[in-house]
Amino acid sequence: MKEDIHTENGSSEAEQFWEGYYRDRERVWSGRANPVLVDVAASLPPGTALDLGCGEGGDAVWLAGLGWQVTAVEVSSTALSRAGAHATSAGLEGRIDFQQRDLARSFPQGVFDLVNAQYLLSPVEFPRDRVLQTASRAVAPGGLLLVVDHASVAPWSSHRHPNTRFPTPEQALEALNLVPEQWDTERLGAPERQAIGPNGESAIVTDTVIAVRLRTR
Numbered sequence: 001m002k003e004d005i006h007t008e009n010g011s012s013e014a015e016q017f018w019e020g021y022y023r024d025r026e027r028v029w030s031g032r033a034n035p036v037l038v039d040v041a042a043s044l045p046p047g048t049a050l051d052l053g054c055g056e057g058g059d060a061v062w063l064a065g066l067g068w069q070v071t072a073v074e075v076s077s078t079a080l081s082r083a084g085a086h087a088t089s090a091g092l093e094g095r096i097d098f099q100q101r102d103l104a105r106s107f108p109q110g111v112f113d114l115v116n117a118q119y120l121l122s123p124v125e126f127p128r129d130r131v132l133q134t135a136s137r138a139v140a141p142g143g144l145l146l147v148v149d150h151a152s153v154a155p156w157s158s159h160r161h162p163n164t165r166f167p168t169p170e171q172a173l174e175a176l177n178l179v180p181e182q183w184d185t186e187r188l189g190a191p192e193r194q195a196i197g198p199n200g201e202s203a204i205v206t207d208t209v210i211a212v213r214l215r216t217r
């Protein structure tokens, strides 16, 4: 990992929650890239990528391995240091700029050929629509914004609640508040995938997938 990790002053509720979440667990995610990212990005020419809420770095390291120059943002320093260790063990630390930020408070500078937001969610106060709208403005002309979220939860999930209503893909797209004439929608749907639980159990779950490309003019 780069030595000069960007950090902010003063911890937020989001940082306290997510830092505790990661610190209480040895490793949370598989270390592999999310399947929709692999499906969408494997055939893209490498460029610059921004990964929002990168967790332990599975997506960022996968993109870097394909030649992308990645900026990976995460609120938890524990998650970031695991992501950094993953990048180092893959020999890819020079290709990833890890930044510790609360995205509700600040957002990286610049524009990117790919902006990736996979399950960017939080049980504590999080202005998700505003952050994703800011993310859309960080897409370079001709670049892609990829947003993937849960559209159902597995039976073992602690987030399972009978009254949970997930937005439809159309509602999620509308919340991005994009100017329609400026974007081409490449994917909009709720595909199924197989999820594996902590005890090896499996279930079919759905995700909301949005992939929109910013027109060059």
Ligand SMILES: C[S@@+](CC[C@H](N)C(=O)[O-])C[C@H]1O[C@@H](n2cnc3c(N)ncnc32)[C@H](O)[C@@H]1O
Pocket (backbone or CB within 6 Å): 014, 018, 029, 034, 052, 053, 054, 055, 056, 058, 073, 074, 075, 076, 079, 101, 102, 103, 104, 117, 118, 119, 120, 121, 122, 126
């Ligand atoms: C469900 S996890 C998904 C992690 C990763 N994108 C993946 O798919 O494996 C959500 C991630 O968003 C991060 N996150 C939540 N709120 C955040 C915020 N306000 N600023 C930055 N990251 C945040 C969490 O720390 C967590 O790592």
